[in-house]
Amino acid sequence: MAKNIIPVEGNWYKSLDTGETLSVVTFDEDEGIVEVQYYDGDLDEIDIEQWEELSLKQIDQPEDFLGDDDDLDDDDAHYDMDDMDSDQWGDPLLDLDD
8 A cells, every 4th residue: 555645746656566666747636636657758647546556655756757768769869969060950040020
């Protein structure tokens, strides 16, 4: 059991059953919904009854909460601006009206 671990926005938790790491994005007490983001970036909604059944411990925020880059698509690549030619960026001032 979660032993009365209250979902606090911004706090990080680790499941003692699955080893998954997650953060509470929002907690709507009126609706009883906890929105969580897992370490790999996936979002999920959990009702408070499910939350209370989880075996969790609070942890510090991981250094890189998006996890490994192995799951990234080619579209998610990060580019170094120094590797790109300046003519690829164009002149933003040309779009301004006089």
